[in-house]
Amino acid sequence: MKAFLRSFVQLLLRLTPLWVYRRVMPREAVGIFYHSISERPLLHVEHLYPSVPLQRFENALVYLKKHYTPVSYQQLHQYVTGGEALPKRAIHLSFDDGYAECFTLVRPLLLKHSIPCTFFVTTDLIDNRHMFYRNKVSLCIEHVNNLTLLEETVSFTFKELNQQLDLSIRTPQDFVAWIKPLVQADEDLIDQVCSILGVDIASYLEEHSPYLTRQQIHQMHADGFTIGSHTRSHPKLVQLSPIEMEAEIVASSQIVADITGAEIVPFSFPNSGTGVDRRLLADIRSRHPLLGLFFDTKGIRLDEDFILNRIWAERPAFAKVGKQSNLPALLHNAYAEQAWENISGFRSR
Numbered sequence: 001m002k003a004f005l006r007s008f009v010q011l012l013l014r015l016t017p018l019w020v021y022r023r024v025m026p027r028e029a030v031g032i033f034y035h036s037i038s039e040r041p042l043l044h045v046e047h048l049y050p051s052v053p054l055q056r057f058e059n060a061l062v063y064l065k066k067h068y069t070p071v072s073y074q075q076l077h078q079y080v081t082g083g084e085a086l087p088k089r090a091i092h093l094s095f096d097d098g099y100a101e102c103f104t105l106v107r108p109l110l111l112k113h114s115i116p117c118t119f120f121v122t123t124d125l126i127d128n129r130h131m132f133y134r135n136k137v138s139l140c141i142e143h144v145n146n147l148t149l150l151e152e153t154v155s156f157t158f159k160e161l162n163q164q165l166d167l168s169i170r171t172p173q174d175f176v177a178w179i180k181p182l183v184q185a186d187e188d189l190i191d192q193v194c195s196i197l198g199v200d201i202a203s204y205l206e207e208h209s210p211y212l213t214r215q216q217i218h219q220m221h222a223d224g225f226t227i228g229s230h231t232r233s234h235p236k237l238v239q240l241s242p243i244e245m246e247a248e249i250v251a252s253s254q255i256v257a258d259i260t261g262a263e264i265v266p267f268s269f270p271n272s273g274t275g276v277d278r279r280l281l282a283d284i285r286s287r288h289p290l291l292g293l294f295f296d297t298k299g300i301r302l303d304e305d306f307i308l309n310r311i312w313a314e315r316p317a318f319a320k321v322g323k324q325s326n327l328p329a330l331l332h333n334a335y336a337e338q339a340w341e342n343i344s345g346f347r348s349r
Contacts, residue, residue, distance in 0.1 A: 009343060013336040018328065021335035022089075025342075027300055029076060029090040030068070030334075031310030032327070033268075035097050037105050043142045044135035044210050045099070047176075050319040054105055059325040060313070061113045064091055072116035073226035073266055077292055080305055094118040094295060094310065096230055096268055097132070098125060100209055103216040111223065119220060120230040120268040120295070123255040125211040131201050132234055133187045136194055137179055139204065143197050144172050160196050165189070184235055214259055221260040228266040228292070229253040238275035245276070246284050253290055266292035268310075273297075278304050299334035301341070 036042060036051040045051055052060075064070055068091040076092055078084040093110075095102050098121030110117050124130050147154050158169045169175050182190055194201055204210075212220075221227050229252040231237070237245050253265040269276070273296040285291045285306060298309040311334045313327070321329040 010336075010340060013339050016336065016339075018332045018335065021332070021339065025300070025335060025338060028079065028086050029071065029092055029308065030300060030331070031092045031094065031295060031308050032064075032313050032330075033094045033096055033295070033297070033310040034106075034313045035095065036099050036314070037101050039105070042099075042101075042210070044131070044138050044204070044208075047138040047141040047180075048134055049314050050316055052314055052319075054109075056325065057106070058109050058113075060327050061109060061115055063325045063327050064093070064115065065113060070115045072224075073118045073228070073292070075116075076308065077264065077266075080293060092116075092118070092308070092310075094120060094228070094268065096120045096270070097234070098122055098212045098217075098230065100212055100216070103212055103220060107220060107223065107225070110225070116225065118226040118228050118266060118295075119212075119217075120228040120266070121212060121217065121256065122230045122232070122234045122270070123252040124232045124234075126217065126255070126259075127213050128205040128209050128211050131205055131210075133182075133184055133190055135210065136187075136190050136199070136201060137182065139199050139201070140179060140190070140193050140197055141176055143199050144175050147172070157197065161193070164196060165192065184233070217256075217259050221262070226266065227256050227260050227262065228268060228295075229256050230268050231270050234270040236271045237269060237273065242280055245280070249284060249291065250288050253288075257290055263290070264292040265290055266295065268295040269297065273307070278307070282306070300338050 034052060035049065036045045037054060037057045038051040039054050042051055068089045069087040071086060071090045071092055073092070075086060079086050093115060094117060095106065098119065102119050122132065125132060147157060161167055161169055167178065169178060179193065217227055229249065231248040232252045233248065235248060237248065240248065249267055253267060256262065256265045273294070281294065282304065294307045296303060296307055296309045297312055299311050301309045303309055311330055313330060315330065318326045318330050318333065320326070
């Protein structure tokens with residue numbers, strides 16, 4: 001009976017129109033965020049999540065302008081800290097991680113459509129000095145998938161991995177299942193895999209420049225966009241000590257401030273802020289006036305006053321939904337998920 005009721009309620013939530021949700025669960029502002037926009041496969045992203053095609057992203061911008069009012073970070077900040085009213089159906093666009101396409105592809109479209117945006121950058125990656133460990137994982141998967149079909153070549157590669165790392169990999173599928181769950185603490189192991197496979201990270205950084213440079217960040221700030229912090233190294237904050245967490249947040253925000261000259265730097269959680277003590281975050285903010293609002297990834301969920309949740313626009317299940325844009329489906333799903341959470345009492349934060 002409980003399973004039937006659950007399915008019935010979830011069906012009703014899926015059928016409820018978006019305009020109804022907006023009335024019964026009003027939000028002063030909604031957040032939408034992306035990572036990667038591209039016109040071609042990005043090998044360092046390809047096996048992590050979908051990159052949004054350029055035209056599809058522009059379709060999303062057109063949809064936002066037609067149905068919502070895009071607002072800047074400054075407007076959000078003034079609303080939270082000073083009580084200044086936001087326009088009706090306010091929506092805030094942002095990007096996480098700091099990929100180079102934010103400058104080469106995203107920036108021109110935002111300027112064309114006069115849409116404000118906040119770009120949260122992982123500061124250790126600026127100027128392509130380092131590569132994020134998950135981007136290394138994607139390159140390794142791409143390399144294995146592109147191995148010649150000659151059985152002896154595949155066997156030799158896996159034999160080397162198995163012998164040197166004490167594994168039992170037999171197929172590319174085995175390799176993906178093993179490497180994808182690796183975490184930041186496993187980066188030395190990932191580097192070993194790169195070495196065994198012949199994946200040259202330094203050459204890739206030099207040839208492809210996957211991340212933003214200081215000069216590009218400075219120009220984007222001069223264009224009127226907001227530059228925010230996404231930590232230095234993109235860790236899971238919940239796994240850090242309070243001292244380590246504070247250092248990641250504050251040091252990266254100071255680097256952004258040094259580049260842009262901004263007095264206030266907003267921050268977005270890498271890997272979400274689930275499980276991170278909100279009292280600790282409030283204490284960190286109180287001792288560092290540089291820190292602005294914080295941004296998380298829990299759709300339209302309400303949080304502390306200084307935290308705005310956002311909807312992940314590249315969510316794989318919705319990557320190709322909708323003829324022009326997936327935003328209507330994403331927005332509807334975010335409201336439906338929040339309604340179910342409210343009804344069921346489920347909550348993880």
